[in-house]
Amino acid sequence: MDSIAEEQDRPAETEDEPSEEAPRAAGTEEGISKEDGGASVTGEISSLSISSADDVVDKPEMTLKSEKLNEEVEAAEVSQIKTVLAADTPYSWAQTFEELNISENLLRGLYSEMKFERPSKIQGLTLPMILSPPYHHLIAQAHNGSGKTTCFVLGMLSRVDPEVQAPQAICVCPTRELAIQNEEVLLKMGKFANITSACAISTDFNKQSSTRRGQVVDQVIIGTPGTIKRWISTKILNTKQIKILVFDEADHMLAQDGFQDDSLRIIQNITKSNGGCQVLFFSATFNENVKNFTVRIAPKANQVFVKKEELSLDVIKQYRVRCPSDAEKVNILKDRIFPAAEKLGQSIIFVRTRASASNLHRRLDADGYKCTSIQGGLSNEDRDRVIREFRSGQTKILISTDVLARGFDQAQVTLVVNYDLPLKNAPPYGPDYELYLHRIGRSGRFGRKGAAFNLLVSAADEENLNQISQYFSRDIPEVPWDDDEAFEKVLKEAGLA
DNA sequence: AAAAAAC
Numbered sequence: 001m002d003s004i005a006e007e008q009d010r011p012a013e014t015e016d017e018p019s020e021e022a023p024r025a026a027g028t029e030e031g032i033s034k035e036d037g038g039a040s041v042t043g044e045i046s047s048l049s050i051s052s053a054d055d056v057v058d059k060p061e062m063t064l065k066s067e068k069l070n071e072e073v074e075a076a077e078v079s080q081i082k083t084v085l086a087a088d089t090p091y092s093w094a095q096t097f098e099e100l101n102i103s104e105n106l107l108r109g110l111y112s113e114m115k116f117e118r119p120s121k122i123q124g125l126t127l128p129m130i131l132s133p134p135y136h137h138l139i140a141q142a143h144n145g146s147g148k149t150t151c152f153v154l155g156m157l158s159r160v161d162p163e164v165q166a167p168q169a170i171c172v173c174p175t176r177e178l179a180i181q182n183e184e185v186l187l188k189m190g191k192f193a194n195i196t197s198a199c200a201i202s203t204d205f206n207k208q209s210s211t212r213r214g215q216v217v218d219q220v221i222i223g224t225p226g227t228i229k230r231w232i233s234t235k236i237l238n239t240k241q242i243k244i245l246v247f248d249e250a251d252h253m254l255a256q257d258g259f260q261d262d263s264l265r266i267i268q269n270i271t272k273s274n275g276g277c278q279v280l281f282f283s284a285t286f287n288e289n290v291k292n293f294t295v296r297i298a299p300k301a302n303q304v305f306v307k308k309e310e311l312s313l314d315v316i317k318q319y320r321v322r323c324p325s326d327a328e329k330v331n332i333l334k335d336r337i338f339p340a341a342e343k344l345g346q347s348i349i350f351v352r353t354r355a356s357a358s359n360l361h362r363r364l365d366a367d368g369y370k371c372t373s374i375q376g377g378l379s380n381e382d383r384d385r386v387i388r389e390f391r392s393g394q395t396k397i398l399i400s401t402d403v404l405a406r407g408f409d410q411a412q413v414t415l416v417v418n419y420d421l422p423l424k425n426a427p428p429y430g431p432d433y434e435l436y437l438h439r440i441g442r443s444g445r446f447g448r449k450g451a452a453f454n455l456l457v458s459a460a461d462e463e464n465l466n467q468i469s470q471y472f473s474r475d476i477p478e479v480p481w482d483d484d485e486a487f488e489k490v491l492k493e494a495g496l497a
Numbered sequence: 498a499a500a501a502a503a504c
Contacts, residue, residue, distance in 0.1 A: 174501060202503060226503040252501085259502075353499065376501060402500055425499050 080310040081125070084303040086136040091128040094119050100127050102158045105192040110154070113188050120147040122304075123154075129302045130155040135243075135278040137301035139250070139294050143313060144284045144441025145409070145448075149185050152246045152280050157190045159244045159278070160219045167237055171222040171246040172253060172266060176201040176380065177387055178407040182248060183222045195219050200227040200237075204380045225253075225262035232269050239273045249406045250281035251290040251434065254297075257426060264297070284311070284441060285434035308433075312472035316416075316440050316450040317494035319479045320465055323457050328481065329419065330363065332455065336487050337417055338369055341397050344496045345414040346390065349399045350439050352420035360419070361399050373399035406438045413443045414496055416452040421464050431464040433471050451494035453479070 085091075094100055096118055097110050110116045119127060122142035129138050130151065142148050156169035173179040183199045190197075198216055200223025216237045221228065231237035245267065252258040270277055279301075281294055286305065295303070312318075323329045333349065341347035351357050354375040361373035372395045374386045389395045391410065398404075402422065422435035443450025454476065456462050469476045479490050491497035 176502080224502055230503080257500095262502080405500090423498085429498090 080306055081121075082303075082305045082307070083125070084305075086300045086302045091132060094124045094128050100131055100154075100158075102131070102154070103193065105194065106154065106157055106190070108192045109157075109189045113191050114150070116150070120150075122146050122148060123151050126151045126304060127154065129304075130278075130280065131158055135159075137279045137281075137298040138304070139281045139286075139291075139298060139301045140304040141283060141286050141306050142304070143306065143311060144438065145313075145445040147446065148282045148284070149182060149248075149407075149409070150189070152248065152282055153182065153186045153189055155280060156220050156244055156246060157186065157193055157195060160195050162194045162219070164219070164241065165217050166241045167216055167219060167221055167239065168241050169220045169244045169246070170228065170239070170242055170266070170270075171220070171248060172225055172228060172259075172263065173222065173248045174224070174252050174259060174406060175403055176224055177383065177404065178248060179223050180384075180387075181407070181409060186220060186222065197222060199223055200231055202227055202380060225259050225266065228266060229262060229269075232266070239270045242270050242274060242277050244278045244280065245270060246280045247282065249283050250294065251283040251286045252406065254281070254294055255290055260293075267297075285437055287434060308471065309473045311437060312474045313441065313444055313450075315447060316444040316452055317490070318440060318452045318454070318474065318476045319490055320454045320456055320476050321479050321481050322462075323455055323481050326457055329455050329457065330360070332481055333364065333417070333419070334367070334369060336484075337415065337453070338371075338397065340487070340491055340497075341415050344491070345396075345412040346393070346410060347397045347415040347417065348404060348408075348413055348439075348442050349397065349417040349419050350405065350422070351399060351401060352423070354401055356420065357399050357401050364399075369397075371395065371397035371399060374403060375401040376403050402435060402439070404442065405435055408442055409445055410442070411445050411448065413445070414448070414450055416440050416443045416450065418452065418454045421454060421456075421461060421468075423464065431468045431471075433468060436468050437472070449495040451491065451496060 092099070097107055097116070118124075122140065126138060126140050126142075129136065140148070140151070152171065156171065160168045171179075171182060173182060179199055179201050183197055186197055196218040197220040198218040200221050202224070213236055216231065221231075221237060223231075228237070232239060247253040247263060253263045254260050267279065279298060281298065281301075286294065291305070295301070321332060323332055337347065337349070349360070349371075351360060354377045357373045357375040358377075361371060364371055372386045372389060374383055378386070386395075386398070390398050393412065399419075405422070416439055418436075418439060422432040422439060424430055424432045440450070440452040443452065454465055456465060465476060480486050488497060
């Protein structure tokens with residue numbers, strides 16, 4: 001019944017043909033097909049072509065201006081990254097923002113607002129790909145907290161023509177919190193650029209605001225799939241002049257149990273209205289499935305991937321705590337996590353369900369432990385308030401479902417607790433490796449220190465964590481649950497205490 | 498056996 005699955009099961013030979021035929025339109029954005037006339041998402045997919053193997057040129061050795069570099073360091077970093085270029089044209093690795101030929105106003109934003117000095121690894125690598133004509137698509141993977149947001153925000157800002165007062169860039173995010181955060185980065189970075197933005201997320205009075213809302217004339221739209229789709233279908237948002245479309249947390253945006261349908265629909269809408277635009281897919285994780293799917297819908301994209309063994313960040317120390325019972329889990333929070341968290345910055349405690357988020361919150365609250373909680377069942381107003389309080393440092397400990405697992409960027413977060421391990425909810429069952437990485441990546445932002453504690457009770461917990469440990473080739477040592485000193489020692493080891 | 502968006 002599922003057209004996507006059928007599509008994936010078809011033999012590759014039959015799919016290779018169209019790409020041979022399709023003329024390579026030099027100087028235009030290519031790949032996500034424009035010849036699609038079908039109205040359905042299915043139509044879009046079946047018309048997409050896969051490039052043949054020799055169509056992509058494998059260039060793992062980027063052209064480096066080696067004389068200026070610490071070659072040893074750069075070589076080590078480059079070796080972790082697998083780069084595939086869309087065409088036989090190498091890009092220069094940008095070591096300074098000046099090399100990118102972006103406007104003075106944007107440079108000013110980068111230096112004086114963002115306090116950046118030079119591009120990070122992923123920025124130096126991908127920004128030339130994003131900003132150089134013919135504006136190929138890009139599928140880019142980079143570590144949590146390594147500066148992906150800057151890549152696509154700067155990409156959008158640079159590609160927008162400030163003189164044209166119409167939507168030219170869209171960024172799609174999986175949660176409203178992430179959309180808000182990304183817009184804040186855009187506003188900051190683009191402070192001097194004279195570019196306007198709109199945040200396309202639901203409000204508590206959605207009906208009212210979206211029917212009353214006039215035509216969107218802002219140049220950059222950042223939002224969540226539902227509202228973006230709605231703005232497009234109600235013609236509030238005209239996509240004719242969209243030049244660049246970004247998927248943040250792209251693996252989730254294209255996952256079948258994520259936002260795949262919404263994302264493809266949005267791509268299709270833009271393709272129908274203007275023949276397509278440059279599309280960027282950014283995430284810290286791409287499992288084999290989604291990776292293949294992403295490459296399939298954007299066959300001519302530049303690709304940047306990281307090996308999974310290299311993904312688990314060394315700066316985040318990971319531990320397991322074997323708890324004798326579920327009841328004891330709460331005590332471990334109270335006796336160990338809370339005191340540490342109060343001293344060491346801020347903490348996020350991840351749980352699996354909305355109900356356990358509010359239950360745990362209530363229980364700790366009743367015993368006088370100050371914390372807040374967030375989950376998708378709260379009103380938008382409450383969600384915004386909880387985030388505001390956490391951002392301001394007013395609250396130190398935040399209990400959360402996976403709504404904050406991805407992308408949420410708060411520099412002060414030093415401790416992440418997996419109160420429940422992240423699990424897959426469909427076959428093949430077992431640990432959700434990607435989610436695990438995203439959760440622990442809420443600490444250790446941009447090279448800071450961080451620690452993650454995994455609370456285990458059952459044999460299944462143990463097994464799941466062992467699999468996670470194995471998958472990322474990382475040892476996850478035990479901290480005895482009843483040993484104060486051991487806990488202190490471990491925090492020191494993590495560079496926190 | 499869930500969460501996310503949004504209807």
